[in-house]
Amino acid sequence: MRESATALLRALSNGKPTTQDIARSIALDPVLVFELLLTAPLGGNDPEKLLDAIANRIAGIDAGLLQGWSLRHVIQQPQRRIGTRSHRHHALHSQFVAELSLHLALETAYPRPDEAYCAGLMHDLGLLWLGEYSDDYRQLQLDAIDERALAAAEWERYGFDHAELSADLAARCGFPPSVADAIALHQAEPESIINAHPLVRILAAAEELAGYRGSQSAASLESASHLTGVEGSLLVSLIADTARGLQERLKGLEMSIEPAMLTQPWAVSSDKSEPATDTSIARTALGAFSRGAFSDAGMARQGFDVASRLLLGLDAPVLFVRNFSEDFLVGAANPTYPGLEQLQIPIADEYSALAQAFRDDTEMRFQNGARPPGRCTADWQLARWLESDGLLCVPWNNPHEAGVAVFPCASNEIPGGDVEPGLRRTVTQAATARLSERRADEKMRQDLEESIARRYIDHARRIAHEASNPLTVIKTYLGMIDEKLDDPALKEQFALLSDELDRVGTLVRRTSDFSSITPSGPSHSGVAEILHDLRALYGEALFSRRGIHFELRAPANLPPAAIPPDALKQVLLNLFKNAAEAIPEGGKLTVAAVAGINANGSRCMEIRVVDNGPGLPAERIDTLFTPNARSNDKPGGSGIGLPVVRDLVTAYGGTILCRSQPGSGTLFQIFMPLAAMP
Structure with a gap:
């Protein structure tokens, strides 16, 4: 595995490699693929190709962690029962079978050829696992005359064989059942799988072809042809082309290859001549990479989970x-x-x-x-x-x-x-x-936010206390004046003004009351009544004195809307104030309310506020409901009026839209759900 890890480290250190470059290095070794996929098993949202799935996972892993992963395998194998040469033997055979499976899938028009590649790559992972963790496995391999004999000995010794174990390990990586089944049955007798899933036959045929390259057994070639329906001469050419392409690719990655290693996976390679390697520098680098792999504190937990596996x-x-x-x-x-x-x-x-x-x-x-x-x-x-x-x-x-x-x-x-x-x-x-x-x-941030919140609450309460005094005085004087009036129309206006002072007082008190965010009062509004009251109270001050005609179209029998009266008044007053400032003398504001409109899947009340003012430029429309996005021709504004309108409307399940063109006026449409009838 040291060679595979070295190739990966070389790819990571080569300038700025792409995730696909790194993925190709990882895909050379089924153990590296297995370890990476265990960090995030394959799922339904993964791309069809294994290389793309590997690249996606690499993209979310710190580069230092990937380098540390490769260095770990350069330094040490888990138990060191399998040496570098034996591991290379298994990895090369798996690559050869994977490539053969891919070409057979394409030749037989199998609809998901990358599944065939994956099955071939992972099909002997269990053999590596047993060789690493089982004390007597080497002797089983030495005693077996072929892979089927080895499997029989495994069943007798462990109660399962390496193919079954490989299938289980592949399933842990998230490979689909078709891949796991093909792996589990890849060494079965050809006659027993002739009616199995096509992928089972493809992988079994690929294994037969890998064996044929070493033994030149006519029986192996005949079995592969029988399983796939591909002529023997074409299979021979496929074997040669696949072996040549794999050898050239591995040479390009500076990895040594012995042609005999492409054939039988169970043959025990000798590791006696493996030279000792000084890994002191690699150990130092591994520690440095490990310490630097968590530079992003926000991703440290995810990085720790990945580092634990890799x-x-x-x-x-x-x-x-x-x-x-x-x-x-x-x-x-x-x-x-x-x-x-x-x-x-x-x-x-x-x-x-x-x-x-x-x-x-x-x-x-x-x-x-x-x-x-x-x-x-x-x-x-x-x-x-x-x-x-x-x-x-x-x-x-x-x-x-x-x-x-x-x-x-x-x-x-x-x-x-x-x-x-x-x-x-x-x-x-x-x-x-x-x-x-x-x-x-x-x-620290939470403490700071709590400190700021406490200061804001104290400040808001002081403002509310100071503001309540003049409001009380004004309301008292209005009551004294009202007692001396005889004109019924004027007394009605004074009553509306007193109600508005009460509403302002309520808003001020709510600003300083943080004990509850649950609104008090009625949860629905009589839209027609509110519109007529607002026209009576603000029509003169906002519109008539400026030479603007205010037209109201609101039938008295409108059903109630599902928004509290105070919230609806605040929405409409903001829109009225903006319109009064925009409409030139001689202009017109039309306000209309209609019930029974279907919007957002429910029956709604539509309130239209239309003016024939100068309109709004397109760039202003884009930021109309953005806080602090003030218009350049209205200095002094806070820029929060329309965002407040939007927030109030949406808080009660409504929608507000704006349409405007320069020179053609502006239209606001408010859709509020109708209140539920008792």
């Missing part, structure tokens, strides 16, 4: 943070494990592996006992949540926080030696430092 070979951890006030380790909130934050482990707990890791500042393992939950229920329960019978606890600390990262780690799994413990500590320290910095920044 750099450490472990599933994503959960974090426990020390509660300094009570000396507990408390689970950090995690959407994957709801309720984790309610799990608290005393630091003094002498039976908890988490607590001991924190106290001793060293890695600790937890393993389920013969009779659960054992001496520490919290550790046992956490292992159950993480779907593992063991835990690996890595302590961390930084100037902001301290705690423990808990990785699921099966009790029979050896999480690496040599460089691995130091690398786990380095990655955990780097990731948690960024996470702690982000939490500290968020806490």
Whole structure:
């Protein structure tokens, strides 16, 4: 695998490589593909081609993390039972079968040829896994005369064979069932799969052709032809062309190739002559890349999850943070494990592996006992949540926080030696430092926002207190004047003015009342009544005195709209004020209300406010409802009137539209849902 990792590192270091360039290097090795896809298994939204899916995942991973990933494999193989030459043998055979499967899929018009490539690439991953983690697998390979004999020995020894294991590993990557089934059956007898899914026959035929290249067995060629319906002579040409193309591509990547390695995957390559390599520089670089892989604090949690898989070979951890006030380790909130934050482990707990890791500042393992939950229920329960019978606890600390990262780690799994413990500590320290910095920044920002909010509330309450006094005085004097009036029309206007003062007073009080955002008063409005009241109260001041004609068309029997009266008045007054400022003397404002309009899937009230003023330029229309986007010809405005109108309308389920052209006036349309009838 060292050669594959070196090719990947070379691609990453070559100027500014594209994600496709990097993807092609990763696709050379099924183990690299497997590790990457475990970080984000394939799904329904992924592109059809594997290279594109790999490129998409690379695009979201820090370049330093990718370099660290390749360096990890340059430095150390997990158990080192499979050497560089043996791994190259398996990888080259998988590439050869993948290319043969792709060409056979194209030749037989299989509708998803990239599935055939994927099946070929991953079909012997289980063989690599068994060779790495099973003590006696090498002897099984030495004793087997061919792959089917090897599979029979595997069934007898393990209760499954490498093809079945490969299918399971492919399924974990998110490959579809058709690919997993083809992998599981790729070494079956040809007669037994002749009626199977086409992809099963394609992969089995590709495996036969790979074997034919080494053995020149007529039976292999005949089986491949029988499975695919392709003539033998054409298959021979396909084998030669595929082998030649693969050899040229690998030479271009400076990877050594032995033609015999393209044939049988189960043949045991000798690794005795493999030279020792000085990896001290690579180890130093790996530490540097690992520490620098979390530069973006906002992506640190996602980066930690990916780094756990790529750099450490472990599933994503959960974090426990020390509660300094009570000396507990408390689970950090995690959407994957709801309720984790309610799990608290005393630091003094002498039976908890988490607590001991924190106290001793060293890695600790937890393993389920013969009779659960054992001496520490919290550790046992956490292992159950993480779907593992063991835990690996890595302590961390930084100037902001301290705690423990808990990785699921099966009790029979050896999480690496040599460089691995130091690398786990380095990655955990780097990731948690960024996470702690982000939490500290968020806490600082939250404290600042709360401080500003408190100052605003105090300021608003002072303003409300000061404003309520003159409003009370004005209302008192209006009442005194009203008592001396005999004109009924004038008394009605005074009553409307008194109501408006009450509305203004209510708005001022709400500005300083943050105890509730629930509006008080009626939740629906009599639109016609409000329009007539506003014309009576503001028609003279806003329009008549400026020589503007105000025309109102609102039948008295309109149904109520689902918006509170105060909110509707605020909306209309803003529109009236803007119109009065825009319409020249002699102009006209027309306001109309019509019920029963269907808008946004519901029955609505439509209110139209139309003027024949100068209109608005197109660039002003684009920012009309944007806060602080003031018109250049109206100095002194705050620029919040129309955004407030829009917010009020949409808050109650309505819609507001504006149409205007220079020289042709402006039209506002408001669609408000009708109030539900009792």
